[in-house]
Amino acid sequence: MAGKRGTVNGWSHQATKNNVRFLRSVTLPELTGVGVAFTLTVKDCPATGEEWHRLRRAFLMRLTRAGMSRLHWVTEWQRRGVPHLHGVAYFPDPPYSIQWDIKDAWLAVSGLYGSESYAQNTVIIHDSLGWLKYLAKHAARGVTHYQRSSDSIPAGWKKTGRVWGHTGDWPVRE
Numbered sequence: 001m002a003g004k005r006g007t008v009n010g011w012s013h014q015a016t017k018n019n020v021r022f023l024r025s026v027t028l029p030e031l032t033g034v035g036v037a038f039t040l041t042v043k044d045c046p047a048t049g050e051e052w053h054r055l056r057r058a059f060l061m062r063l064t065r066a067g068m069s070r071l072h073w074v075t076e077w078q079r080r081g082v083p084h085l086h087g088v089a090y091f092p093d094p095p096y097s098i099q100w101d102i103k104d105a106w107l108a109v110s111g112l113y114g115s116e117s118y119a120q121n122t123v124i125i126h127d128s129l130g131w132l133k134y135l136a137k138h139a140a141r142g143v144t145h146y147q148r149s150s151d152s153i154p155a156g157w158k159k160t161g162r163v164w165g166h167t168g169d170w171p172v173r174e
Contacts, residue, residue, distance in 0.1 A: 043114030070168025
């Protein structure tokens with residue numbers, strides 16, 4: 001059983017290492033369903049990391065209700081000090097419009113922060129090559145990358161909360 005977590009204040013070397021370890025543990029032949037990689041943004045920065053956490057959880061609850069089977073996500077920051085969410089969500093039998101459903105779910109919970117449809121990006125992952133592209137992008141970034149740098153964390157955020165996570169039935173090797 002894991003010990004109690006301390007206060008999280010952005011990306012650390014250990015968080016980066018653990019994220020990469022998880023991403024590389026996924027067994028591609030067993031990765032089923034249809035995946036959608038996404039980058040979701042807000043115009044206005046939530047005042048605290050706790051607000052961002054509530055926003056992310058509300059979004060994930062909507063995806064869960066839509067039938068999501070697994071998800072990986074990371075929080076990073078834009079140069080202007082506003083967080084954004086990268087991730088990939090898998091669905092066993094997605095509706096035709098799953099890309100739009102993900103955008104709609106995000107816009108429904110993030111409207112308070114000035115989110116606009118045109119600023120959200122979703123891409124369907126059709127095969128293991130798509131997964132490998134996603135993995136390469138997010139495994140290559142360390143704590144010194146500007147989107148993970150502590151210099152980019154919004155003013156007023158005393159703690160960021162978790163900066164990455166996964167949920168669902170990921171096929172992984174030990």
